[in-house]
Amino acid sequence: MRSFTLLPLIMAALVTLPLHASEDTEKEVRHAIDHVTVYRQGAQIKRTTTTVVPAGTATLVFPGLPTAIDPSQVRITGTGDFTILSVTHRYHTDTLSGAESQAERERLQVERNSLYHDMQQEQHWYTILDKEEQLLASHTQFTVKDSGVDLTRLIDATRFMRERRIELLQERQAIDQRIGDMQASLTKLDQAMAALPPLRTETHLEIMIHTEASAQTSGAISFGYWMQNAGWDPAYNARVESVADPLKLESIALVRQQTGEDWDRVNLSVSTGTPNRNRSKPNLSPWFLHANHHGARGAAASTAAAANQWLKTQPYNPAVRQVRGQLYDAQGQPLIGATVSVPGGRSVVTDVNGFYMIDVPQNARNISYQSIGMVAENINISNCVMDVALAPAVEVLDEVVMSGYAIAEEEVERGSLFGSRRERLAERAAQAFDYAAVTVQSTPTQTRFDIDAKYSIASDGVVQSVRIKNMEVPAEFLYEATPKLDAQAYLMAHVLDWEELDLISGRLRIYFEDDFVGESSLALNLASDTLSLSLGPDPAIQVRRKLEGHDNKTNVITGKRELKREWEITVDNRKSQPIRIIIDDQLPLSNDEDVVVKAEALGGGKLDKDTGRVEWDLIVKPGEREGLRFKYSVQAPRETPIRLDS
Missing domain, CATH: 2.60.40.1120 (Carboxypeptidase-like, regulatory domain)
Incomplete structure (x- = not known):
């Protein structure tokens, strides 16, 4: 068995035509896109073909490639009993329409140029007549020295000037008539040329591989190149069957491309890599500490x-x-x-x-x-x-301001979002179908998902969803509420060890069973060890915040005012199972040493002294209500303006 030659070539130095083109046999080779790897911005295209390589030296021509390809970055590989001598390229232009009318268009253009030249000649005659008119106007004095006006000469001159000016007027009218006729002819020529089918051309790149073989042989050739106008964005579908089940996370690539060539039934891979991104390591700058008083x-x-x-x-x-x-x-x-x-x-x-x-x-x-x-x-x-x-614009306030939202006493009856759907679960199971298998390959700098399916994506910029993988993620489900700002309780899913899931920040669509809850975002660059996903509000959990104590008084001796506030927060669980809910509120902060804020009672809550945030962790049984109270006071000089909840 004869050995084969495998020559990967990077086309670093290309010429428009090979030196030995006249000695080679040119053979046009049919080829197609076999595999596309889509990056966040850009795509690597791979084309393959199997062809017969002629004996001796030959040129294999791969036509019909987009001109956006950088020929110097095309990578060629081949297998077979032949040698790749060099690789060059050229551009080929095809006439799509209008070729049959080109000769007529050229004839009309010659006629138009001649007519336009004649019009310019007539304009020159107009200039000559204007000069003569000026000459006549400058000779109007007909006197004889010491004897005054010569009447005979005056009469003859007047007759001459009248007759000549009439002739000049008639010549101008004739020129105007000829120019008008020429302008009309030019318009007809322009209309005739516009009515001809336009000449439409299309230019393609042709890669030319120069080979040498001792005998005619069969060979496999592939070449890859980079295209910039393609990419993908990450998106996710988060599905929750019940709070007792794992979170189901479906990873999707939103692929789009405008490379100038359609991808017809190609093998597709999606990579998290960013080849366009700067690869140089950044250098540290000096780090100066500044006091933070905000x-x-x-x-x-x-x-x-x-x-x-x-x-x-x-x-x-x-x-x-x-x-x-x-x-x-x-x-x-x-x-x-x-x-x-x-x-x-x-x-x-x-x-x-x-x-x-x-x-x-x-x-x-x-x-x-x-x-x-x-x-x-x-x-x-x-x-x-x-x-x-x-970051928020930092402002140093001269007064402590607290604001709250009044809670309406009326309740709107709504069905629970998390009610039973047993029959719909059974129906979904019966209609379940399989997705294409995905192979995951990881390197130190990127993760690639090879999808076991053929995809067709047109070069029109329309986004096409490509499923990457499904994951069942263990999550801790609990409710969170901030009743000062919103009376609703939000179901949260907290995911540990999310770094092992190959996630990228992107859009997140949230479903509970068959119901679309809403759209959020996956912001991983702000995530800590725990990834928190908001699954939306649950109307079966009612949270209320009510002002229970309000006391303002002034100490006559010290001249200081003391303002006290007491709040009550209640949680009603209308669900059929117990819930865990995190409630947070806040105490005011002071940036004035004469204004003192004191936590009188927190009802079991934990206070963060730096932010003023107070957090309560509650378990509420089905059909029951849990309540908590917290109280604080503010002491300030009488003249210092203080506004709190009223």
């Missing part, structure tokens, strides 16, 4: 700064032509209606989940993020995906 807001600002720290170290990347991502605050909540802009381009506004997408014009080097009440950020355009956290 309490919770300062902590939030530090959290947001930490989230953006890596992005701010990245240099400008001129290859990025479009940026997308998500804006959120320091707590990971999406910022709705924030403004994202680039110099020389249009501005966009984030959607209800904080997502944005913006095109980057040439020479734009940075991107600006702004939202009301937040510190604006201006960051180098370094990556195709840029998720940014905005």
